[in-house]
Amino acid sequence: MVPKGKLLIIGGAVDLGSSLNYNKNISHPHYVKFFELGILKRIIRESAKAENSVIEVITTASKIPEIVGEEYINSFKQLQVNNVNVMDIRSRADAMTPEYLERIAKADVVMFTGGYQLRLSSIFGGTPFLQLLKKRYHEDNFLIAGTSAGAAAASTNMIYRGSSSEALIKGEVQITAGLGFIDSVIVDTHFVQRGRIGRLFYAVASNPGMLGIGLGEDAGLLITDGNCLEAIGSGLTILVDGRFISETSIYEVEIGSPVSIGGLKVHVMSIFDKYDLEKHELTIQKTIKVEEGVFLKVKNEDN
Known part of the structure; x- marks a missing residue:
């Protein structure tokens, strides 16, 4: 079943245009302030009601909700x-509160924040809350977004x-x-900055049918x-395709031993590039210009 909704996953450290994240602890020198036409702005553009959307922010993964x-x-x-609310869900009992189910039923966008992804899976797994989220994602013009832990858990x-x-x-x-919002992929976050390529290589080698997604x-x-x-955004996304793995020792070596992998295929995506998950085809947007710190898409010359 093709979902009617949209899924937007973010690698973390999204520019919020505010004192918490803007120009603070930025890991790469080419970072630009990407707020007005960046990721949060894209969430609004993709939502059914744009600026009039009802947005529910779920802070469950965070230690500082x-x-x-x-x-x-x-x-x-x-x-x-202006219609943005916070769901401070800290337990499975909270997740089963009728008030939260009613709010999810009326929301246009749900945003999972960062933190620890195991909190998300252990608190929401098997609940009516998660069932309703999946139902709305598949049947309605509904947007689910997640950053850092919220993306890894998607x-x-x-x-x-x-x-x-x-x-x-x-x-x-x-x-x-x-x-479980999307099958056949596995997601890692803060990917480039924290050198997590090995984690994704291992995950894909253990199940080559999954596409590894490393979000910077x-x-x-x-995802539509x-x-x-x-x-989207100013950072890079790495894709690891394990379908062509020729050989690996992962199923033979003992626990604690190094793993060998041959034949991994890797793609690098930047803003406006597209990947077809069904056909496994990458389309690179070749012509991009920057004006006043904002990336702009220009039609490819060969289109």
Whole structure:
């Protein structure tokens, strides 16, 4: 079943246009202030009611939900969106509250913030709350967005643990069930900045039928029709395709041993590039210009 809704996953450190994230702890030197025409703005543009949308921010993954929730309210207000609410869900009991189900039924956008993705899967898994989210995503013009932990948890399979430096040691990367909004992919976040390529290599080697998606900071993918992936934001997205793996030792070596992998295929996506998840085809947007710190798409000369 092709979803009628849209899914937008973000690698973390999204520019909120505010004091919390703007120009602070930015890892790469070419970062630009990407607020007005950036990721949050794209969320509004893709929503059914634009600035009149009802947005519910879910802070469950965060250890500082009050601060994070207020930050998103203020950031969306700067974009003239005033109907933004926070769902401070901290337990499975909270997730089963009728009030929250009613609010999800009326929302146009749901935004999962960052934090720890295992909190999301363990609190929402098997609840009517998650069932309603999936129903609305498949049947309505409804947008689900997630950043950092919220993005990592969006897929059916989810990385929840594993150091970057020892990721290719058997047993170091831990995978469990995610929220299940999209199948046949596995997502990692803060990807370029935290050197997590090994985690994604390992995850894909353990199941080559999954496409590995590594989202850099202030980078995201807008997923429409269930299989059309468009790169957004100022960062980079790395795709790891395991379908052509020729050989791997992952199923033979002992726990604690290094893993070998041959034949991985890797793509790099930047803003406006598209990937067809069904055909496994990448389309690169060749012509992009920057005006006053904003990326603009120019029609490809060969189109």
